[in-house]
Amino acid sequence: MTAEPVTLIVFGAYLVFLVIIGLASSKKSAGGLEDFFLAGRNLNKWTVALSAVSSGRSGWLILGVTGMAFMSGFQAIWAIAGYITAEIVMFFFVARRFREYSQATGSLTIPDLLESRFPGGSKALRVVSSLIVVFFMIAYVGSQVVAGGTAFSSTMGLSQSGGMWLTAVILLFYVMIGGFHAVSKTDVLQAGFMFASLVILPIIAIINLGGFGPILEAMQAQGAGFVDPFAFSAGAILGLLGIGFGSPGNPHILVRYMSLKNVSEMRQAALISSLWNVIMGWGAVMIGIIGRVYFPEIDMLPDGNHEAVFTSLGQELLSPLLMGVLLVAILAAIMSSADSQLLVGASALIRDIYDKLLHRGEEISQARLVAYSRLATATIMLLAVLLAFSAETFVFWLVLFAWGGLGACFGPVLLLTLYWKKLTRQGSLWGMLAGLIAVLMGSQQPAWTYAFLPDINNLFATILFGITNAAVPGFLISALVAVVVSQLTYRETSAQASTER
Amino acid sequence: MTPGIFFGLIGLPGLLIAASIACYVIQGKRDQQRKA
Numbered sequence: 001m002t003a004e005p006v007t008l009i010v011f012g013a014y015l016v017f018l019v020i021i022g023l024a025s026s027k028k029s030a031g032g033l034e035d036f037f038l039a040g041r042n043l044n045k046w047t048v049a050l051s052a053v054s055s056g057r058s059g060w061l062i063l064g065v066t067g068m069a070f071m072s073g074f075q076a077i078w079a080i081a082g083y084i085t086a087e088i089v090m091f092f093f094v095a096r097r098f099r100e101y102s103q104a105t106g107s108l109t110i111p112d113l114l115e116s117r118f119p120g121g122s123k124a125l126r127v128v129s130s131l132i133v134v135f136f137m138i139a140y141v142g143s144q145v146v147a148g149g150t151a152f153s154s155t156m157g158l159s160q161s162g163g164m165w166l167t168a169v170i171l172l173f174y175v176m177i178g179g180f181h182a183v184s185k186t187d188v189l190q191a192g193f194m195f196a197s198l199v200i201l202p203i204i205a206i207i208n209l210g211g212f213g214p215i216l217e218a219m220q221a222q223g224a225g226f227v228d229p230f231a232f233s234a235g236a237i238l239g240l241l242g243i244g245f246g247s248p249g250n251p252h253i254l255v256r257y258m259s260l261k262n263v264s265e266m267r268q269a270a271l272i273s274s275l276w277n278v279i280m281g282w283g284a285v286m287i288g289i290i291g292r293v294y295f296p297e298i299d300m301l302p303d304g305n306h307e308a309v310f311t312s313l314g315q316e317l318l319s320p321l322l323m324g325v326l327l328v329a330i331l332a333a334i335m336s337s338a339d340s341q342l343l344v345g346a347s348a349l350i351r352d353i354y355d356k357l358l359h360r361g362e363e364i365s366q367a368r369l370v371a372y373s374r375l376a377t378a379t380i381m382l383l384a385v386l387l388a389f390s391a392e393t394f395v396f397w398l399v400l401f402a403w404g405g406l407g408a409c410f411g412p413v414l415l416l417t418l419y420w421k422k423l424t425r426q427g428s429l430w431g432m433l434a435g436l437i438a439v440l441m442g443s444q445q446p447a448w449t450y451a452f453l454p455d456i457n458n459l460f461a462t463i464l465f466g467i468t469n470a471a472v473p474g475f476l477i478s479a480l481v482a483v484v485v486s487q488l489t490y491r492e493t494s495a496q497a498s499t500e501r
Numbered sequence: 502m503t504p505g506i507f508f509g510l511i512g513l514p515g516l517l518i519a520a521s522i523a524c525y526v527i528q529g530k531r532d533q534q535r536k537a
Contacts, residue, residue: 077513088524092524093528227509228505230505231505264532271521271525274521274524
């Protein structure tokens with residue numbers, strides 16, 4: 001498909017805006033690592049709220065959730081309710097402490113924050129956590145580059161590889177030049193595009209259909225399983241809600257909390273983010289459901305692909321101008337996640353590995369660290385592109401469990417870091433590793449391990465009421481291991497830093 | 502509109518919005534206590 005000229009103009013204008021924001025942010029991001037990676041902790045509530053939402057919602061919301069609602073109806077509401085609930089709790093009750101603690105300890109990254117509880121001694125916690133961050137962020141960015149390539153090739157008639165290179169070059173330009181300032185400001189723009197398309201499309205469809213009547217009829221025609229939110233097993237519902245266990249551990253969302261200027265505005269930021277999340281989530285569900293009115297059978301979608309319902313509905317209902325907005329929304333969802341992931345990967349390389357490990361205790365000028373951070377951003381992007389071109393299947397294999405894996409790896413340990421004074425370095429380390437391994441084994445168990453291990457996913461499902469989403473047992477196992485190991489290794493006399501900083 | 506459709510389209514998002522507003526109010530009170 002090649003788009004109409006006006007659609008291409010919207011597309012082009014969006015890309016030009018990204019570049020302009022990158023250029024406009026270049027000076028502000030050059031002051032030092034705190035400026036480059038956290039915008040100097042100087043962002044307002046709107047930017048933090050919208051940036052947190054749009055970084056967390058990739059193409060999965062716009063294409064995946066709409067497709068899920070098209071196929072399974074109300075099953076999709078549990079998938080979005082899980083992460084929205086988790087993010088309401090995190091933003092209202094954890095983010096403030098997160099922000100204050102990170103500033104008090106001078107933490108710029110998640111490994112920084114984990115390590116800050118245990119100054120001095122072994123650096124294993126920082127090494128392991130930063131390598132995990134770098135590894136998963138490269139995979140995340142690689143997958144977004146592939147998705148960007150698909151978005152460009154299907155709208156602008158570029159080849160898949162041309163689209164991938166264009167995605168990579170634009171992302172790299174504004175992230176490298178503008179750092180967190182550019183990433184968060186472009187996130188606001190991208191949140192606007194995502195919001196507009198997820199709200200405007202259902203409204204136009206309802207007006208076009210003359211009200212809700214035809215939608216309700218189409219829903220009921222799909223059968224009880226489509227319209228009854230409780231038609232699924234408890235395990236299925238809890239497993240979908242368990243998607244929320246990814247939110248407390250994905251670094252590209254968490255660092256947003258650290259960047260708010262005025263801590264007293266955190267609850268306003270939390271409210272904006274929560275309402276935005278609900279509206280966007282239910283917009284996506286409505287699009288999938290309304291798709292059933294226009295395309296009662298899946299064969300009516302291109303290649304029978306349920307994830308094409310968003311663009312197919314847009315083509316059916318929108319003018320070329322609004323279709324441009326809709327297509328930009330897909331790219332915006334991809335870009336807004338990829339830029340944050342790219343920057344977090346670079347921060348782990350420079351702040352955690354270069355500055356805090358390889359050159360520990362040395363005085364390195366902030367200007368030099370920013371220059372190296374820009375180089376690190378290019379390095380992460382290069383590795384992501386190489387991986388995307390040479391091992392696309394491997395990239396998507398990694399990304400399949402990245403969300404839940406990072407949630408289980410960092411979520412419990414970060415919460416314990418903030419709220420439990422008996423947490424020890426060993427507890428943090430083993431809790432992280434246990435969570436990651438549990439999610440890996442529960443979702444992507446290697447075939448060779450079946451020779452001496454049972455089916456881990458089946459085992460988890462048997463113990464946990466039929467839940468097959470490995471993020472849930474992964475999170476619980478991580479918390480359990482962190483607590484048990486900490487209890488075994490905690491010494492009253494040892495210098496465990498206080499959470500009351 | 503069946504109870505299931507009502508819950509899926511209005512009830513659950515309404516609950517999440519209500520929960521967000523409740524959390525906002527609770528945090529506002531905690532902020533006031535901190536200041537006091």
